[in-house]
Every structure is written in C-alpha cells, then in structure tokens.
Amino acid sequence: MINIAVLGTGKIVPEAIDALQQSKKFNVAAIWARPHSKDKAEALAQKFNINKIFTDYDELLNDSEINFIYVGLINAVHYEYTKKALLAGKNVILEKPFTTTLNEAEELVKIAIDKHLYLFEAVTLLHCPNFYKIQNSLNDIGNVKLIQCNYSQYSSRYDEYKKGNVLPAFDPKSYGGALYDINIYNLNFVIGLFGEPESVEYIANVGFNGVDTSGVVILKYKNFIAHCTGAKDSASPSFLIIQGDNGFIKVNSAPNVLSEIEINIRGREAARMNLNEFNHRMVHEFIEFADTFEQQDFNKMQTSLNTSITVMKVVERLTAHK
Numbered sequence: 001m002i003n004i005a006v007l008g009t010g011k012i013v014p015e016a017i018d019a020l021q022q023s024k025k026f027n028v029a030a031i032w033a034r035p036h037s038k039d040k041a042e043a044l045a046q047k048f049n050i051n052k053i054f055t056d057y058d059e060l061l062n063d064s065e066i067n068f069i070y071v072g073l074i075n076a077v078h079y080e081y082t083k084k085a086l087l088a089g090k091n092v093i094l095e096k097p098f099t100t101t102l103n104e105a106e107e108l109v110k111i112a113i114d115k116h117l118y119l120f121e122a123v124t125l126l127h128c129p130n131f132y133k134i135q136n137s138l139n140d141i142g143n144v145k146l147i148q149c150n151y152s153q154y155s156s157r158y159d160e161y162k163k164g165n166v167l168p169a170f171d172p173k174s175y176g177g178a179l180y181d182i183n184i185y186n187l188n189f190v191i192g193l194f195g196e197p198e199s200v201e202y203i204a205n206v207g208f209n210g211v212d213t214s215g216v217v218i219l220k221y222k223n224f225i226a227h228c229t230g231a232k233d234s235a236s237p238s239f240l241i242i243q244g245d246n247g248f249i250k251v252n253s254a255p256n257v258l259s260e261i262e263i264n265i266r267g268r269e270a271a272r273m274n275l276n277e278f279n280h281r282m283v284h285e286f287i288e289f290a291d292t293f294e295q296q297d298f299n300k301m302q303t304s305l306n307t308s309i310t311v312m313k314v315v316e317r318l319t320a321h322k
Contacts, residue, residue, distance in 0.1 A: 002294075003066050032053075033053070109305050121305075125256060131189075178233075191311050207233075
C-alpha cells in the first residue's frame with residue numbers, strides 16, 4: 001500500500017478519499033487542513049479512519065511515512081502546494097486544472113523529472129477503460145470531421161453568485177469560472193485524443209465580476225473542428241460526439257464520468273457498452289497512478305504530463321479570448 005496524505009476539506013476531498021480507499025492501492029494516512037478548518041479535517045478523519053491530522057504543511061512534508069501528496073485545494077494554490085511537496089521529495093497527485101499558467105505547469109514538470117518524482121494530474125476520463133476503447137475505435141469511424149462536447153452543470157455556488165456573494169468557483173482571482181473548471185474535461189478529452197489544435201477561440205458569457213460563467217471553445221485542427229461547451233450557470237444533458245465520415249462515437253454522460261459508449265459504424269448495428277469497472281469515477285485514475293508508480297514507469301508518467309502541458313498551452317491561448 002502507498003501512504004498518501006490528502007490536502008484540503010472541500011467538496012472534492014471526501015470523494016477522493018473514498019476513491020483512494022476503493023482503489024485498494026493507497027492508504028490514506030493523513031489529512032491536512034488550514035487551522036480554521038481543523039474541525040472539518042477531524043470529521044473526515046473519523047469518517048474514513050485516518051490516523052493523522054496536520055495543520056502545519058511543513059510538518060506533514062517532514063513525515064517520512066508519506067509517499068504521496070494529493071492536492072485537492074482551490075485552483076489558485078495548486079502550483080504553490082505542489083511545488084513545495086516536490087521540493088520536499090514527495091510524489092504528487094494534483095487535481096485538475098494542473099496549474100493556472102503554462103509557466104507554472106512547465107516548472108512543476110521540470111522539478112518532478114529532475115528529481116525523478118511522480119507527478120500526476122487527476123483528470124478522471126483519461127484513465128478509464130472507456131477512454132481507451134474510444135481511442136482504439138477512432139479508425140473505425142473514418143476521417144474525423146466534427147467533435148461536439150457539452151458539459152453543462154448548474155453550479156451549487158451559482159445561486160450565491162447571483163446574490164453577489166462570490167465564492168472561489170466564480171472568483172477570477174481564484175481562477176474560477178467555466179474554462180478552468182468544467183470545460184477542462186472537454187479540453188482533455190479532445191486534446192488527449194488528438195493533441196494540440198492549430199487555432200483556438202473562446203466565446204464566453206461573462207458575469208458581473210468578469211468571470212466566465214459559461215462558454216464555448218472552438219478548436220480547429222487540420223481536418224476537423226471541435227466544439228466544447230462548458231456551463232456552470234445552466235444545465236443540459238451532457239454528451240460527447242466524435243463524427244467521422246464512416247460513423248460516429250457518442251458518450252451519453254458527462255465527460256468526467258465517461259460512461260455509456262455508443263459506437264455507430266455505417267452498415268453495422270450500433271454497439272453500446274460501458275467498460276468502466278467502478279461506479280466511482282475517480283477509482284480508475286488512482287489505480288493507474290499507483291500501478292505506474294509501482295512499476296516505475298517514468299515514461300508513462302511523462303506521456304501523461306505531456307497532455308497536461310498541452311492543455312495548459314491551449315488554456316493560456318484561450319484566456320486571451322475571455
């Protein structure tokens with residue numbers, strides 16, 4: 001078992017702890033919180049049977065029993081806490097988005113590679129069997145022509161935002177908004193399959209404080225166009241469609257879950273499947289991270305980081321259009 005410490009007490013953290021424990025690969029040995037959130041950390045520790053609670057980050061990083069750090073904090077501090085963990089010799093699993101700028105991303109990757117540490121971005125969809133099935137089925141649908149991605153989910157913080165109460169999810173200073181949050185999954189889906197596009201554009205609905213509450217990303221590749229819709233201010237059925245001149249692949253779910261694949265090849269009966277083995281969307285990624293670490297497959301980690309860097313390149317290009 002790999003000993004991991006979890007940073008934070010926010011909404012994502014209980015889900016991450018549950019998935020880490022389900023993976024049977026990680027032992028959640030500690031939880032860290034800021035002093036004012038210690039009560040929340042204690043409640044999580046009791047619920048998930050976690051032995052150690054820290055409010056001093058340096059003290060946690062000096063704990064020799066901890067192999068990995070999971071960073072489940074707000075977007076604005078991903079770089080700071082990850083860099084400090086890497087410099088302390090800890091391997092890191094970092095929640096999406098990887099960082100807030102390309103320079104930050106490139107620096108973290110360089111530190112990890114130079115120190116031969118393992119660094120992973122936790123983008124659920126890239127590590128599940130359904131994604132690999134889609135990847136291996138692309139040739140069957142012929143030449144790709146159009147991609148449609150829609151991840152639209154009414155945020156639990158949007159009602160407060162409409163009242164003028166700005167929480168981090170809608171705070172530009174915290175790198176909140178649709179692009180850095182919900183559309184990151186769409187970007188990872190397209191870029192994870194096809195790499196960096198030739199040109200990009202972002203058209204957004206902008207709120208009273210300048211944050212993008214929803215928006216559409218257009219990625220232009222040499223021979224096809226990808227259209228990525230991300231919304232935190234409205235809801236609709238989420239889906240992904242890759243259209244080729246010999247058929248199409250459709251995912252009838254949100255991209256972070258990536259379930260219910262439908263493969264339609266012209267002249268054949270439609271094939272519907274779900275190859276994911278776990279109900280919890282985060283379990284597959286944690287198993288893959290653990291396996292990569294245990295097998296000391298540094299090349300696989302670097303390949304994964306290449307996608308993270310490319311996504312950050314595209315995000316940085318897109319922010320000029322916000």
